[in-house]
Amino acid sequence: MAHAFVAGSDRPEKAVIRAGFMPLTDCASLVMASVLGLDEKYGIKLELTRQHSWSGMRDRLLQGEIDVAHVLYGLLYGVENGIGGAATRMAVLMNLSRNGQSITLSRALARQGVTNLAQLAAAMRKGTRRYTFAHTFPTGNHAMFLYYWLAAGGIDPLRDAQVVTVPPSQMAVNLAAGHMDGFCAGEPWSTRTVLDGCGFTAATSQDIWPDHPGKALGALGAFVDANPHACRSLIAAVLEAGRWLDESSEHRDVAAEVLSSPAYVHGDRHAIAARLHGEYENGLGRRWLDPDPVRFFDEGEASFPYVSDAMWFMTQHRRWGLLRDDVDYAAIAARVNRVGLYREAAVLAGVPAPSSLMRRSVLMDGKVWDGSVPDTYISSFPIRRQAMVGA
């Protein structure tokens, strides 16, 4: 496929692509694709709009007010399967990031000697009070990682704890006020609570699942069907931006500067830069250079829309009763994740693409996920929402 997609019959159907993003560090590749003008290189123009909530982002996608979104992987599959609303055919164009989220616990817990999962589980087993944990969206990545982490420690998140959704900007104030014990969210919000002194990083998301998928570049299935050339150009542009981000720490410094502006993340440049570089400080005096920090490219590995990654979110939706019935996990993921279009874009941008649709991952509890037998995988978890008669 040596011919240029941009000209002739492969010309993008749409010159302007409206993209929604949330003010989070991992919107970097989408934002930089626009800032560096990589979109125009592929014959499109990105029009970025900042969103205030995941629900609002979802509604705008469904209404066609935005064309594509920097969005929680789990949320897209929640919409695809009609969890909490009408089912709508969605599409994943690519994975935007890996790693770089965190579980933060309150400093009050640390003062009582709770600094890790085992100690948290022991404290909760005493049953002297109710523990509350927050995530950012009921079907989202942070909810699934939080539940996974707690359950790996023997805590049933739905029975032994109270779980709430809290906007990331309210996490620190609620932790400081003692309204909750911990939360799972993205950056720069986790760093912010560490810097504010009200929380400490108890686990990174890469501790839970090394190289886990993060935000997806999502769209309506119908939009991708109607605009394949524009979508291919968009993927290529964002792939280039991801490559640029992972290329050097100077580039990430530039990105941190850009993201810190009020138009994007609106936060402290240094707070954004540190974890972008993998420089961690847990808030209890431990500092380290993380070998698996947030990644946007990783030689094309981080951006590939693995079918097994998508299936994992559905297995967790089923595990926690969000999905009420088994679905054809593999078939849905293969339809939603537009691997074919991605591969064409990868050729366009000169990016290597893995040959397999599935990958093998070992999560924190030693369990292997390779996309092969989802039903067995779901029932292998001792802690899960049990099927109920008539439910």
Next chain:
Amino acid sequence: MKQPSNARRTLRIVVVTTVPGDIADEAVLAAQARRNTALRIGLLESGYDIVASLPADIFLPERIAQIQPDMIIIDSESDARDVLEHIVIATRDEPRPIVLFTDDGTPSSMDAAIEAGVSAYIVAGLHAERVKPVLDVALMRFRREQKLLDELSDTRRQLADRKLIERAKGVLMARNKLTEEEAYQRLRSMAMNKKLRLAEVAQRILDVEDLLG
């Protein structure tokens, strides 16, 4: 205007307000405050009773569970939309209409939002006399859809129940060498003795069968 003879009780409306300081962008916050005031005036002038104006904080789910409103109204640009989404999913067996209010009132976006599950859009600056019909339509539409959904889930449940009962009968027939009729009678008497539904007894039998292999 003449009241309908079968006037139903007053709607219990909760308005969710954004906590100041959540959103760094002061212009966004100011716009929300302006919309909020206009909305409250519109509701009051239309004769609606706002039972509570709740801050969109961590206690919102508990407060809504206590108040049990008929309708929840929230600004479409509020970051607390996700808190409400949590409530929508957690109480999806007893849904209630959610109404968004917004500055952007193009009819196409309203229609699409309603398709997507939002009950209605109220556009800021809507005249007081228009608020009532919008809410009435929202509520009517919501109730009609709920009725359809209920019927659908009843049918699904009956089907699922029947499948369970068939499978449990099969287990009893194989294990205890019973005829189909005898297996069914056994299930029925177990259900009556234990005061359970037939499908519940069937599920228990299948669970035991799973355990024993």
